[in-house]
Amino acid sequence: MKHIFSLACAAIFASSTAVAEDWDMPTPYGDKTFHTANIVEFAKEVSEASNGELNITVHSAGSLIKHAEIKNAVRGQQVQIGEFFLSRLSNEDAAYGVDSQPFVATSYDDAEKLWAAQKPVITELFAKQNLIPLFSVPWPPQGLYTENEVKSVGDLKGLKFRAYNAALEKFAALAGAAPTQVEASDIPQAFSTGQVEAMITSPSTGANTKAWDFVSHYSPINAWVPKNIVVVNKAAFDALDDNIKSIVLEAAATAEVRGWKMSKQETSVKTAELTDNGMIVQDPSDELLSGLKSIGVDMQNAWQESASDDAKAIIDAFNQ
Numbered sequence: 001m002k003h004i005f006s007l008a009c010a011a012i013f014a015s016s017t018a019v020a021e022d023w024d025m026p027t028p029y030g031d032k033t034f035h036t037a038n039i040v041e042f043a044k045e046v047s048e049a050s051n052g053e054l055n056i057t058v059h060s061a062g063s064l065i066k067h068a069e070i071k072n073a074v075r076g077q078q079v080q081i082g083e084f085f086l087s088r089l090s091n092e093d094a095a096y097g098v099d100s101q102p103f104v105a106t107s108y109d110d111a112e113k114l115w116a117a118q119k120p121v122i123t124e125l126f127a128k129q130n131l132i133p134l135f136s137v138p139w140p141p142q143g144l145y146t147e148n149e150v151k152s153v154g155d156l157k158g159l160k161f162r163a164y165n166a167a168l169e170k171f172a173a174l175a176g177a178a179p180t181q182v183e184a185s186d187i188p189q190a191f192s193t194g195q196v197e198a199m200i201t202s203p204s205t206g207a208n209t210k211a212w213d214f215v216s217h218y219s220p221i222n223a224w225v226p227k228n229i230v231v232v233n234k235a236a237f238d239a240l241d242d243n244i245k246s247i248v249l250e251a252a253a254t255a256e257v258r259g260w261k262m263s264k265q266e267t268s269v270k271t272a273e274l275t276d277n278g279m280i281v282q283d284p285s286d287e288l289l290s291g292l293k294s295i296g297v298d299m300q301n302a303w304q305e306s307a308s309d310d311a312k313a314i315i316d317a318f319n320q
Contacts, residue, residue, distance in 0.1 A: 102299055103293050108264060134231065138259075182196055204267075
């Protein structure tokens with residue numbers, strides 16, 4: 001009888017071991033970035049709630065997969081789950097990049113409204129690539145970093161400008177600057193080598209890359225509120241037990257709420273950090289803001305001419 005009981009226990013143990021899953025999760029940003037901190041907490045909650053049946057190892061700062069390759073790595077099942085900057089995909093479909101269109105959504109309230117309109121559309125687009133979006137978290141509103149005070153758009157002419165997606169490349173070019181694609185982790189080196197001289201990014205990225213080491217002025221122009229997104233491979237998700245699926249979805253919903261709160265806190269905390277480290281933080285002049293918004297209008301008009309019906313549907317829903 002004891003022998004039978006021992007065999008039964010061994011079978012149960014083997015069964016529980018067999019269903020345990022270990023996922024790798026590449027992310028583009030460093031451990032100090034609030035996006036990464038939020039994702040680490042998400043992974044911890046999944047592991048604890050599942051009693052170790054699903055463990056997610058976070059590989060931050062592009063250490064496992066480079067940023068530009070993360071989406072396809074998840075799609076191709078090289079990894080099961082990953083995070084990336086959503087508007088990087090705008091060349092695939094403009095629907096992915098509506099949150100990076102200049103001066104469309106410039107506040108957290110507008111960003112939340114835009115995400116509500118965007119989410120069902122990109123969920124369908126991702127489904128065609130066997131991907132499932134789990135949650136999305138915004139960066140703080142984007143501001144302008146320069147070495148000297150910028151009073152008008154004309155002051156940007158000829159500057160080597162850091163870009164991180166197609167929309168910002170076009171925005172910089174229309175401002176007369178020379179855009180260059182540079183990842184967040186490479187910002188200090190890009191400035192120190194003269195590859196770039198100015199940038200538009202969040203106060204979070206500015207503080208995390210110690211922008212005060214290479215520029216002196218920051219202007220919160222609040223040009224847009226872009227988002228990161230976490231996606232999971234559909235086959236990997238479908239292979240989970242229903243209980244584990246529910247745990248992942250619940251943890252994802254919690255991470256989205258927590259991430260938005262963290263982003264709002266970042267705006268004030270990191271802007272203060274810029275000031276504390278000697279940067280001149282000042283509101284944009286009316287002339288500068290007017291000129292930048294004029295570029296935004298031109299970009300939106302051009303965008304409407306080439307955007308997909310899905311993308312236009314997002315803006316229509318947002319404007320209602």
